[in-house]
Amino acid sequence: MISEIVNSLQVPLVSYSATDPTLSAQQFPYFIRTAQSDSYQMAAMADLVDYYGWKDVIAIYIDDDFGRNGIYALGNELEKKTMKISYRLPLPVEYDSRDITDTLNKSKIFGPRVYIVHANLDPAFRIFTIARELQMMGSDYVWLATDWVSATLDSLSPKYQTSMEILKGVVALRPHTPDSVRKTAFRARWRDMQTKGLTKSGLNTYGLFAYDTVWVVARAIDRYLNENGNVTFTFSNTLYDEKAEGMRLGQLKVFEGGSLLLKKLLQLNFTGLTGQIYFSPDRNVPSGGYDVINIDQREIRSVGFWSNKTGLSVVPPENIEGDHRSYTLEDQKLRNVTWPSGKTEIPRGWVVADSGNPLRIGVPNRFSFTEFVMENHSSHKFQGYCVDVFNEARNFVPYDIPHRFEAYGDGNSNPSYDGLVKMVANNDFDAAIGDIAIVTNRTKVVDFSQPFASSGLVIVAPVNNSKSSAWVFLQPFSAELWVVTAASFVIIAIVIWILEHRVNNDFRGPPKRQLATMFLFSFSTVFKKNQEDTVSPLGRMVMVVWLFLLMVVTSSYTASLSSILTVRQLSSPITGIDSLIASNWPIGYQVGSFAHSYLLESLYVSPSRLIPLGSPEEYEKALQLGPSNGGVAAIVDEQPYVELFLLKRTQFGIIGQAFTSGGWGFVSNIFMCIYVSAFMTGAAKEIVLA
Ligand code: SER
Numbered sequence: 244m245i246s247e248i249v250n251s252l253q254v255p256l257v258s259y260s261a262t263d264p265t266l267s268a269q270q271f272p273y274f275i276r277t278a279q280s281d282s283y284q285m286a287a288m289a290d291l292v293d294y295y296g297w298k299d300v301i302a303i304y305i306d307d308d309f310g311r312n313g314i315y316a317l318g319n320e321l322e323k324k325t326m327k328i329s330y331r332l333p334l335p336v337e338y339d340s341r342d343i344t345d346t347l348n349k350s351k352i353f354g355p356r357v358y359i360v361h362a363n364l365d366p367a368f369r370i371f372t373i374a375r376e377l378q379m380m381g382s383d384y385v386w387l388a389t390d391w392v393s394a395t396l397d398s399l400s401p402k403y404q405t406s407m408e409i410l411k412g413v414v415a416l417r418p419h420t421p422d423s424v425r426k427t428a429f430r431a432r433w434r435d436m437q438t439k440g441l442t443k444s445g446l447n448t449y450g451l452f453a454y455d456t457v458w459v460v461a462r463a464i465d466r467y468l469n470e471n472g473n474v475t476f477t478f479s480n481t482l483y484d485e486k487a488e489g490m491r492l493g494q495l496k497v498f499e500g501g502s503l504l505l506k507k508l509l510q511l512n513f514t515g516l517t518g519q520i521y522f523s524p525d526r527n528v529p530s531g532g533y534d535v536i537n538i539d540q541r542e543i544r545s546v547g548f549w550s551n552k553t554g555l556s557v558v559p560p561e562n563i564e565g566d567h568r569s570y571t572l573e574d575q576k577l578r579n580v581t582w583p584s585g586k587t588e589i590p591r592g593w594v595v596a597d598s599g600n601p602l603r604i605g606v607p608n609r610f611s612f613t614e615f616v617m618e619n620h621s622s623h624k625f626q627g628y629c630v631d632v633f634n635e636a637r638n639f640v641p642y643d644i645p646h647r648f649e650a651y652g653d654g655n656s657n658p659s660y661d662g663l664v665k666m667v668a669n670n671d672f673d674a675a676i677g678d679i680a681i682v683t684n685r686t687k688v689v690d691f692s693q694p695f696a697s698s699g700l701v702i703v704a705p706v707n708n709s710k711s712s713a714w715v716f717l718q719p720f721s722a723e724l725w726v727v728t729a730a731s732f733v734i735i736a737i738v739i740w741i742l743e744h745r746v747n748n749d750f751r752g753p754p755k756r757q758l759a760t761m762f763l764f765s766f767s768t769v770f771k772k773n774q775e776d777t778v779s780p781l782g783r784m785v786m787v788v789w790l791f792l793l794m795v796v797t798s799s800y801t802a803s804l805s806s807i808l809t810v811r812q813l814s815s816p817i818t819g820i821d822s823l824i825a826s827n828w829p830i831g832y833q834v835g836s837f838a839h840s841y842l843l844e845s846l847y848v849s850p851s852r853l854i855p856l857g858s859p860e861e862y863e864k865a866l867q868l869g870p871s872n873g874g875v876a877a878i879v880d881e882q883p884y885v886e887l888f889l890l891k892r893t894q895f896g897i898i899g900q901a902f903t904s905g906g907w908g909f910v911s912n913i914f915m916c917i918y919v920s921a922f923m924t925g926a927a928k929e930i931v932l933a
Contacts (some may be wrong), residue, residue, distance in 0.1 A: 246271035251479075253501025255508055257460055259452035263309050264316045268526040273501065275508060275526040277456045277517075278449065279418055281313045282320075283530040284389055287416055287549040288359060289320035291387060291535065294555055294575055297592035299329040299355040300387075303346065303370065305362050306333035313361045313389065329355050334362070334370075343373045351377070357385040357592045364395045371409045382584035383594055386413045390448070393417035393536055396543060397447035400437065410538040412583030418448045419532040419548055420517040421561045426451070429516055448517070455515035463507040467500060470507075475499045518561075532560045539581040547577035601645035605663055605672035606630070607679075608652040611833075611858035612884050615678040618650045625650075632695050633676045633909065651675070656857055657835035664689055667910050674911040680881060681908045682837050694906025696883060700838060703885050704817050704877040705866055706896035719803035728796060735789050736765035742782040749775035768793060817877050819899045824848060828876035831856045831865050838879050841903070859888045866895055881905075 246266070249256040255273050264282035266274060292300060302317060304310035310333065318328050330353055332346045347370075350358075360370055374380050392415040396407070420426065433446045468474075476496035498504070512521040518531050532550030536543050550560035555575040579587040606625045608618045616627035625648050649672065652658025660679055666672050668688035680698060681691045720728065740761040744750040750760055764775055768790065777783050817823050823830065824846055832838040834857045842848040854875050856862050868874025878885075882901055889895060 246274045248495075249273045252495055252497050254498045255463075255501065255505045257456050257508065259456040260449050263312050265308070265312045268524075273505060275505075275522055277452050277459060277520065277528050279530050280527050281309075281389070282316045283551055284416055284418075284533060285313060285317040285320045286551060287533045287535075288317055288387060288389065289324060289326065290549060290554050290575070291414070291416075292321065292326055292357065292359075293324045294577065295385075295589050295592070297355075297357045297385070298326050299593065300326070300357040300359050301330045301332060301350055301353060301355050302328045303332045303334065303350075303358060303360045303362070305336055305338070307336050309363075310361055317359065317361070328359075329353065338369075340369060340373060343370055344377070347374055347377050347379055351379070354593045356383045356590065356594055357387065359387045359389070360392075361389045362391050364391055364398070366395055366399060366406075368392075368395070368406055368409050371413065375409060380412065380583045382582075382586070383590055384412075384583050385590050385592055386583060388413055388415040390416050390418055390533070393534075393543075394447040394449055396538075398445045398450070400443050400445055407538055407541045407543075411540075412581060412585070413538045414546070414580055415536050415538070416533040416549070417536055418452075418517075419534050419550070419560065420448060420451055421531070421559065423514075423516070426516050429454070451516045455517050455520055458513075458515060459508065459511060459520060462511055462513065463504060466507045466510075467504045471500050471503055473500075535577060537580045544578075544581075546580050601647045602673040603671075604646050604648050605651045605666060605675040605677075606648045607658050607660065607663060607675075607677040607835075608650040608654045609658075609678075610652075610654055610656050612657075612678075612887060614887060615883070616676075618654060620654070629677045629907070636695075646674075652835075657833065659835045660837060661685070661840065664910060667912050670912060672912075674909065676909045678883070678907050679910055680837050681906055682841070684840070685837075685910070689910045689912060691908040691910055694908045696907045697905070698881040698883050698907055699901025699905050700841065700879055700903045701882050701885050701901045702817065702820060702823055702877045702879055702898040703862070703866070703888065703895050704898050705869075705894055706898075715807060716804060718807050719800050731789075731792075732765045733762075735768070735785070736761045738785055739764060739777065739782055742779050742785065743775075743777055745779075747775070747778045747782075769797070817898055820846070820879075820902045823877055823879075826876060827852070828870035829854045829874070831862065831875035831878035831880075833857075833878075833880045833884060836880065838881070842879060862888055863892060863895075883907075 246256060250271055250273050253273060255275065256271075258274070258276040259278050261276055262278050262281040262284065264280045264285070266276070266280075268274065300321070302314045304314045314328065314331060321327055330350060332350060334342050334346060358374075362370065371380065371386070374384075374386070380386065392410065392413060394417075396410070397417075399406070429451075430446060433442070433450075436442050437445070476498055478494075479497040509522050509526070512519070514520070520528055523529055530551050532548055534545050535547045535549060535555070537546045538544075547555055547557045548559050549555050550563075553560060553563050553574070555577055556563060557576050557578055580589075581587055582590050584590065606618070607616055609616055609627075614627060616625065616629040618625055651663050651666070651672075660677075661684075663672075663675050663677075664679065664685045665688070667675050678696075678698075679685075679691075681694055685691070717725070740750055740757065744757065750757060752760075760775060767774075768786075777786050817826065829852050830842065830848060831854045832842060834855045839853060839855070842853060843850060854865065856865055856875075856878065862878055865874040866878065870876040877898065880888075882897075885897060889897070
């Protein structure tokens with residue numbers, strides 16, 4: 244409101260304490276400030292939250308412009324780093340103990356345990372006093388505070404500093420001012436005044452800002468007077484408002500030299516107690532960064548610094564040399580903090596909302612392929628690959644979550660996995676583990692962890708697995724073809740001899756030699772290595788035709804021999820999912836699997852063609868019977884099951900490649916609490932790493 248008035252009166256307003264990040268030079272051209280905008284403070288706070296690896300925070304703030312705008316800026320800064328304010332708890336401007344108690348009690352049932360308190364000076368620290376009474380300043384809890392805590396603490400006179408006990412474990416920010424001789428001397432003068440009883444209050448950073456601000460104004464006025472010489476005011480009715488006639492705003496005078504004084508202010512550049520002072524184009528002083536302080540054993544400990552160029556560090560920003568842009572996340576460092584629990588171990592920052600109820604985790608009680616997961620009939624314990632993965636992952640996660648496994652399915656047939664996912668979505672289970680495929684339909688209603696095993700759908704069908712014998716090289720040609728080929732060599736030998744022996748010396752000589760030359764010539768054409776040349780024109784023509792034929796014969800021989808040696812011959816005409824769908828044969832699928840709905844809804848296979856099969860034995864029987872005898876032409880199932888099925892059976896095989904890509908993951912309820920999912924995701928990541 245004051246900014247509005249000074250705007251009309253053209254009187255520059257210099258504030259040393261208005262930190263609201265939304266106050267802008269564009270809206271209020273006569274407003275300038277010597278304190279840092281809270282947008283920096285909130286960036287520092289977000290970096291702090293990020294540094295400790297928390298994801299969700301609870302914000303407690305005063306419900307006025309300063310509080311709301313500050314928390315809005317905090318929300319933005321957190322969002323940039325994929326963190327968020329899960330709960331915003333405003334306190335009335337004139338809050339009392341009751342308001343605080345209600346607000347804090349309300350927050351006890353929430354999962355996050357990281358509180359960020361953005362309030363005004365309060366020498367009694369009522370929020371923390373009540374939090375302590377409500378046992379909210381113990382282990383698990385993290386209390387971060389904006390600079391109101393440091394400002395209050397610093398301005399308390401030493402005899403009131405016993406209240407520091409209340410703040411044990413709190414981490415707060417304090418605007419950073421570089422150390423200097425002048426600052427130390429000023430502090431000493433202030434302490435003198437305190438001992439002489441001239442002031443009771445201690446000196447906080449805003450006191451230093453105030454001191455510098457007086458100099459800012461004094462210097463600017465000095466320069467103004469040097470240039471202009473006089474200060475004049477005129478009447479103007481810009482502020483006249485009929486409704487506010489009683490306030491007689493129209494009687495206020497407008498400062499004629501206002502814009503010149505503003506110019507002088509903006510031109511200043513000098514060193515004050517708080518560092519170098521000059522105004523950027525947005526009329527703020529450049530951010531000097533923040534100290535990160537921790538209240539421990541009745542003393543304020545500095546654990547590090549934050550600046551907008553380097554982030555968190557243990558070295559004051561003014562001492563960091565070199566290129567700030569090369570400062571990376573790995574360089575972020577702080578000294579150890581003593582948390583409210585009294586320990587230096589970083590608190591987890593969240594709890595399962597109601598630890599009285601352990602998580603109900605659904606586990607499929609499988610009938611077949613029990614290697615993956617099943618309930619042991621005698622001990623009623625859950626076992627199998629997926630349970631092992633879960634337990635192993637739990638060992639990697641440094642905290643415990645109370646949980647209880649509950650069987651899903653009677654163990655007499657495989658349960659419906661879609662049903663299991665639905666139960667998690669309906670809150671009948673908080674989570675589910677097992678060989679649960681991550682498929683689109685399911686991801687719409689539940690959260691999945693990272694996949695811990697890959698599994699795509701494949702087709703299994705009978706294959707001819709004839710073992711290759713030593714005579715396999717004869718297989719490409721039938722017996723007739725071999726005879727015809729052999730006869731052709733003989734015929735070519737004779738024909739070439741007839742055409743050549745009269746004109747070509749190579750084909751002459753004693754009959755024995757002529758016979759040998761004749762057949763050697765013919766057979767060596769296979770290797771294109773004849774020693775004798777053909778000289779007669781007819782002989783050459785015959786050779787050209789013969790070599791062409793030979794090329795065709797040898798290439799088809801090589802091609803079919805390699806296909807025999809590498810590709811197992813399919814005994815059914817199914818070559819992939821397209822030919823399977825196109826045929827009208829029955830297709831088998833595993834009872835309970837998503838394969839059924841996938842075939843129906845995504846591949847539009849008629850339901851009458853789908854045959855449920857419950858076990859590997861049923862798979863085998865159905866495939867052996869074949870489509871025309873009440874069996875199936877092929878089975879569509881996930882790769883891990885199929886590989887297990889094929890382990891002991893060589894008469895069947897996987898046709899082609901997996902035609903869907905997918906994986907198995909653990910499931911958690913989207914609406915229940917994000918932490919289960921964080922846990923599951925964390926766990927699965929660990930598995931991948933392991
Ligand atoms: N893995 C399958 C599914 O999730 C069950 O066999 O549907």
